[in-house]
Amino acid sequence: MATKLLSRYPWATSPFIVGAPMRVMSGPALALAVSGAGGLGFIGPGIKTQNTHVDLEETLTLIRKQQTQPSSFSSHTSSSSLLPVGVGFQLWGDDIEIATAAIQKFKPCAAWLFAPRDGPEEYDTWSRRIREASPQTQIWIQIGTLKEAKQLLQISEKPDIVVVQGAESGGHGRSEDGMGIMTLFPEIADAMESSQIPLLAAGGIADGRGVAAALCLGASGVAMGSRFLASKEARISKGYQDEVVRATDGATATKRTLLYNHLRGTFGWPAGYSPRTIINQSFVEHQAGTPFEDLKKRHDEALKLGDAGWGPEGRLATYAGASVGLIHGVPAAETIVQGVRKDALQRIKSLGSVGL
Known part of the structure; x- marks a missing residue:
C-alpha cells in the first residue's frame, strides 16, 4: 500500500512524511519545503477561503524561482501539470465555490478535507466538485473515530487517502470520542482493509520513533503538524513558536x-x-x-x-x-523531514537485527 501511495507523488521517498495543513500556519514556504525534502507539504486553510487562491499563487511563484536552480525536485515540478503541494479545507467554514475555483486554476496534487458540518454526505459533494475541477487532484479525508471510518465506506465518492488522527494531535480533533493512535489506527485499519485505501497516521508523531511505530501499525505514512510549528518556514509568531519549544x-x-x-x-x-x-x-x-x-x-x-x-x-x-515535549529546536523543515526519516529507518533496521 505504501508503494501504491508513493507512486502518486513521484518526488516522495519512503517513509512518507506529510506536513499537515495547519490553519494559517502552514503556508507556501513550509509546504514546498516539506515536499522538496521528499515528503508532501500541505497549505492550511486561511482565515477566509479566498486565502487559498493567494497562497497557491505564491506557491507557483516560489516554484518558478526554484526551477532556476536545477534539482530532481525542480525537474519534477517543471514537467508536471500538478503543483507538488496539497491544500486543506475545513468544510464547516470554507466556501466550496471559491475552493474549487482555486483548485481548478492551480491544480494542487491533493485536497485534504476535514470537519463537515452536515455529516459524511458533505464529503461526497466536495469530492465530486474537486474531481470535476481537477481530476488528478487526490482527495484526502481526515477522520478520528471508527464510526467515521465506517461512514466513509458508505459514501459514493471514496477518498484516495484517509488520515487517521489520534487524540494526541494538536489543533482541532475529536473531543469526547477520540482515542490514542496506538489503538485507534489498528481498529480502523481492520475495518477499512477491504477498501484498499492507503491510511496515514497522525497525532503525537514528532520523531523517528513515532514514524517507525506508525509503520508497524500498518500506516502507509505519517502526517505531522506540531513538529512543523517549530520550523523556520512556519507562518507563526515567535512567541507562539518559543512556547511550542519550551513546553x-x-x-x-x-x-x-x-x-x-x-x-x-x-x-x-x-x-x-x-x-x-x-x-x-x-x-x-x-x-x-x-x-x-x-x-x-x-x-x-x-x-x-x-x-x-x-x-x-x-x-x-x-x-x-x-x-510538545519531543520538540527541542527550530530547524528548517527540510532538516526535520530528513532527520525524522533517517531516524525511523535506522530504528526499523535495528528491529530486524534483534533476536526475538
Missing part, C-alpha cells in the same frame, strides 16, 4: 478546550471537535471560575503585547499537540 509533558501542559476559540471569537465548529492547546493563564483562571467577560478583556489586552502574549503567564491561544 514539556504534553499530558499536563496541553488540554482540549474550546476556551481559546471563544476568546479569539471563533465559533461554529461542529459538535464533537475541540482543539488541543498549551495551557496558560487564560485556562488557569477559567478553571478557577473567572467570568468569561474578564478573561476576554485580559486576552484582548495580551494581543497588544506581541510575543509576550504567549507563554505560561500569557493568555493567547497556542494550539499544539501532546508531542
Whole structure:
C-alpha cells in the first residue's frame, strides 16, 4: 500500500512524511519545503477561503524561482501539470465555490478535507466538485473515530487517502470520542482493509520513533503538524513558536478546550471537535471560575503585547499537540523531514537485527 501511495507523488521517498495543513500556519514556504525534502507539504486553510487562491499563487511563484536552480525536485515540478503541494479545507467554514475555483486554476496534487458540518454526505459533494475541477487532484479525508471510518465506506465518492488522527494531535480533533493512535489506527485499519485505501497516521508523531511505530501499525505514512510549528518556514509568531519549544509533558501542559476559540471569537465548529492547546493563564483562571467577560478583556489586552502574549503567564491561544515535549529546536523543515526519516529507518533496521 505504501508503494501504491508513493507512486502518486513521484518526488516522495519512503517513509512518507506529510506536513499537515495547519490553519494559517502552514503556508507556501513550509509546504514546498516539506515536499522538496521528499515528503508532501500541505497549505492550511486561511482565515477566509479566498486565502487559498493567494497562497497557491505564491506557491507557483516560489516554484518558478526554484526551477532556476536545477534539482530532481525542480525537474519534477517543471514537467508536471500538478503543483507538488496539497491544500486543506475545513468544510464547516470554507466556501466550496471559491475552493474549487482555486483548485481548478492551480491544480494542487491533493485536497485534504476535514470537519463537515452536515455529516459524511458533505464529503461526497466536495469530492465530486474537486474531481470535476481537477481530476488528478487526490482527495484526502481526515477522520478520528471508527464510526467515521465506517461512514466513509458508505459514501459514493471514496477518498484516495484517509488520515487517521489520534487524540494526541494538536489543533482541532475529536473531543469526547477520540482515542490514542496506538489503538485507534489498528481498529480502523481492520475495518477499512477491504477498501484498499492507503491510511496515514497522525497525532503525537514528532520523531523517528513515532514514524517507525506508525509503520508497524500498518500506516502507509505519517502526517505531522506540531513538529512543523517549530520550523523556520512556519507562518507563526515567535512567541507562539518559543512556547511550542519550551513546553514539556504534553499530558499536563496541553488540554482540549474550546476556551481559546471563544476568546479569539471563533465559533461554529461542529459538535464533537475541540482543539488541543498549551495551557496558560487564560485556562488557569477559567478553571478557577473567572467570568468569561474578564478573561476576554485580559486576552484582548495580551494581543497588544506581541510575543509576550504567549507563554505560561500569557493568555493567547497556542494550539499544539501532546508531542510538545519531543520538540527541542527550530530547524528548517527540510532538516526535520530528513532527520525524522533517517531516524525511523535506522530504528526499523535495528528491529530486524534483534533476536526475538
